Amino acid sequence: MTDNGRPRTLFEKVWNAHTVREQSDDTPAVLYIDLHLVHEVTSPQAFSMLRERGLMVRRPDQTIGTMDHSTPTTPRNEQGIIPIADAMAALQLDTFSRNCSDFGIPMYALGDEHQGIVHVIGPEKGLTQPGMTIVCGDSHTSTHGAFGALAFGIGTSEVGHVLATQTLLQNKPRTMAINVEGRLGEGVTAKDIILAIIARIGIGGGTGRVFEYRGAAIRNLSMEGRMTVCNMSIEGGARAGMVAPDDTTFEYMYGRQHAPSGTDWDAAIANWRTLPSDAGAVFDQEITLSADALIPMITYGTNPGMGMPITEAVPAPADEPDINKKSALDKALAYMDLSPGQQLLGKAIDVVFIGSCTNSRITDLRQAASFIEGRKVADSVRMMVVPGSQQVKKQAESEGLDEIFRAAGAEWREAGCSMCIAMNGDQLQPGQYAVSTSNRNFEGRQGKGGRTFLASPLTAAASAVSGVIADPRVMLAN
Amino acid sequence: MEKLRHIEGSIVGMPVNDIDTDQIIPARFLKVTDKAGLGKAAFCDWRYLEDGETPNPDFILNRPAYAGASVLVAGNNFGCGSSREHAPWALLGAGFQAVISTDFADIFRNNALKNGLLPIVVDRDTQQQLFSLADEDPGTTVSVDVEAQALTLPDGRRVNFPLDGFSKYCLLHGVDQLGYLLALEGDVQAYEASKPQRVTTTV
Numbered sequence A: 001m002t003d004n005g006r007p008r009t010l011f012e013k014v015w016n017a018h019t020v021r022e023q024s025d026d027t028p029a030v031l032y033i034d035l036h037l038v039h040e041v042t043s044p045q046a047f048s049m050l051r052e053r054g055l056m057v058r059r060p061d062q063t064i065g066t067m068d069h070s071t072p073t074t075p076r077n078e079q080g081i082i083p084i085a086d087a088m089a090a091l092q093l094d095t096f097s098r099n100c101s102d103f104g105i106p107m108y109a110l111g112d113e114h115q116g117i118v119h120v121i122g123p124e125k126g127l128t129q130p131g132m133t134i135v136c137g138d139s140h141t142s143t144h145g146a147f148g149a150l151a152f153g154i155g156t157s158e159v160g161h162v163l164a165t166q167t168l169l170q171n172k173p174r175t176m177a178i179n180v181e182g183r184l185g186e187g188v189t190a191k192d193i194i195l196a197i198i199a200r201i202g203i204g205g206g207t208g209r210v211f212e213y214r215g216a217a218i219r220n221l222s223m224e225g226r227m228t229v230c231n232m233s234i235e236g237g238a239r240a241g242m243v244a245p246d247d248t249t250f251e252y253m254y255g256r257q258h259a260p261s262g263t264d265w266d267a268a269i270a271n272w273r274t275l276p277s278d279a280g281a282v283f284d285q286e287i288t289l290s291a292d293a294l295i296p297m298i299t300y301g302t303n304p305g306m307g308m309p310i311t312e313a314v315p316a317p318a319d320e321p322d323i324n325k326k327s328a329l330d331k332a333l334a335y336m337d338l339s340p341g342q343q344l345l346g347k348a349i350d351v352v353f354i355g356s357c358t359n360s361r362i363t364d365l366r367q368a369a370s371f372i373e374g375r376k377v378a379d380s381v382r383m384m385v386v387p388g389s390q391q392v393k394k395q396a397e398s399e400g401l402d403e404i405f406r407a408a409g410a411e412w413r414e415a416g417c418s419m420c421i422a423m424n425g426d427q428l429q430p431g432q433y434a435v436s437t438s439n440r441n442f443e444g445r446q447g448k449g450g451r452t453f454l455a456s457p458l459t460a461a462a463s464a465v466s467g468v469i470a471d472p473r474v475m476l477a478n
Numbered sequence B: 001m002e003k004l005r006h007i008e009g010s011i012v013g014m015p016v017n018d019i020d021t022d023q024i025i026p027a028r029f030l031k032v033t034d035k036a037g038l039g040k041a042a043f044c045d046w047r048y049l050e051d052g053e054t055p056n057p058d059f060i061l062n063r064p065a066y067a068g069a070s071v072l073v074a075g076n077n078f079g080c081g082s083s084r085e086h087a088p089w090a091l092l093g094a095g096f097q098a099v100i101s102t103d104f105a106d107i108f109r110n111n112a113l114k115n116g117l118l119p120i121v122v123d124r125d126t127q128q129q130l131f132s133l134a135d136e137d138p139g140t141t142v143s144v145d146v147e148a149q150a151l152t153l154p155d156g157r158r159v160n161f162p163l164d165g166f167s168k169y170c171l172l173h174g175v176d177q178l179g180y181l182l183a184l185e186g187d188v189q190a191y192e193a194s195k196p197q198r199v200t201t202t203v
Helices: A010-017 A044-053 A087-103 A118-124 A139-147 A156-165 A190-201 A223-236 A247-253 A263-272 A323-336 A362-372 A390-398 A401-408 A457-466 A472-477 B086-093 B106-113 B124-136 B165-173 B178-182 B185-194
Strands: A019-021 A029-032 A035-038 A063-066 A133-136 A150-153 A167-170 A174-181 A209-214 A240-242 A285-290 A297-299 A307-309 A351-354 A382-385 A433-436 A451-454 B006-014 B071-074 B098-101 B118-121 B141-145 B150-152 B158-160
Touching: A010 A019, A010 A150, A010 A209, A010 A240, A019 B185, A029 B185, A035 A118, A035 A156, A044 A087, A044 A156, A063 A118, A118 A133, A118 A139, A118 A223, A118 A390, A133 A139, A139 A150, A139 A223, A139 A240, A139 A247, A150 A240, A156 A167, A156 B106, A156 B178, A167 B178, A174 A190, A190 A223, A190 A285, A190 A297, A190 A307, A209 A223, A223 A240, A223 A247, A223 A362, A247 A263, A351 A362, A351 A457, A362 A390, A362 A401, A362 A457, A362 A472, A382 A401, A390 A401, A433 A457, A457 A472, B006 B098, B006 B124, B071 B124, B086 B106, B098 B124, B106 B118, B106 B165
Parallel strands: A035 A063, A035 A133, A133 A150, A174 A209, A174 A285, A209 A240, A351 A382, A351 A433, A433 A451, B006 B071, B071 B098, B098 B118
Antiparallel strands: A019 A029, A029 A167, A297 A307, A297 A451, B006 B141, B141 B150, B150 B158
């Protein structure tokens, strides 16, 4: 598909197909939104604004709600109910229920069989589709780009704009191709790819840009793996990351509740096959990584860009020529209580968290479970496994994964954001160290004073059974 | 939104790169359903000691010399991370009208502009000069002319900063962007008529 013969990128095709009004010198582009995902934390003030102005939700039939951020993940009580201990969270969840009900938005409430993390349920239900524009008041909306959608996080004012008009004002971002060539080795996963990318470009490296992940190693990833990669685009500063749809995409989508069916399915596939970037399409910027050279990654600092191959040593601020970067590293190491030159392998940890919109899907749980099976979580470690949705939980239980985790001494919990955001009772205690499959290691992110090492589900599982940060490749080889 | 034409205020420096929105306001304060009172939570985990109440005397915003500062000068890449609009709400609640940095994360910049908190992008030398001024001479004031997109330093030097025309119009006139979008209803209907609906959530 070309525009006057000029080859176009995947991003340009989706952008152009959704432009209600072109960008001008005076105004940003007006972009039509196909799907709006809403949750309890970033929507209440937007609904209040609608009420104040007497506005309706323009397209409730293109909007869907779920409860995920402030929901507890504690096991159900005897009545099958997940108790909410926090009064403020309870009020926020009640407010969300009322808002969705008043404005006609379908919503999955806490404990519903389809409830879960917003970025897990969209794809799971077939709502997330190639070529769509998708937004949510959550920066990890970039996840949905794994399907070749243009998906990005927005603030609460913008949530209000989309609720009221189904459109957004947007300045057109630049494009950046990230080629990941070659093949991943044993014990190396999608999470390691994205942590390596962010370590290379830095957490502001993608500001103002949309990533397109390309190359053999991306093509060989499962949809879940692609979602892991796209999910953390925002940690590289890019609001959106995309992967061209292909047979892997279509196989994942086929038969899902909201996916097209029958002859619509064939027509949809024909359309989706026109989406990938044309040969010769030009990106504003391009980088290439070799998957062959990757090993498991881990972060040592207080942002996701502070990551390194797990066998390396913590960098020394004295070696950093940039004074601002040096002071950031000083501050990070002080917070993490780590020393320059220290090896992280063998570092004692307190908690392992497997979950979040980055790594809570069925393949993530299968990977962790296959590693844990027949082993025990170290006595000194609390391991929490939090499925991304009720459907993931159900699937995992049907495969017996919950039994594997429980037998090893891990906690098997209800679906939600849990310890990734620590606003729901699941949190680190001050000073504790966690190996976490989530997406942010910011100061206090997993609980005030808590210290986070970001890593893959395999590295997290290896560390859980070792009681210290461990390289999964070593244990896989034994 | 109030009109924002001029800012005249004293500066306070936080020479830390990559200040993320979790630092600006930790997630545990996001259980609110309105925007009120978030100023207290701004930089909460840096601002208070472990009990969460006693001011940390070492934290810059707690030093009496910087009381009343309304222009925050920050390290590079301010506002990265979470999309929470609570971050600009908290900064406004804490008395800030503008943040100066070399660059801002995209979502934070959008959120700030929609609330009348002005993100001012300056070159690195200006940023460093402002850090020095704030450090050496607490109470140093700067002035900002939104219309002219100009920041005036105490030595009289004027530094221009980028601001897209649409955001500027909204700031100067105290209008939000929603009115503009609502007025495009005809265009949106025409768009919808020209394309099949991509997905329906209600069935």
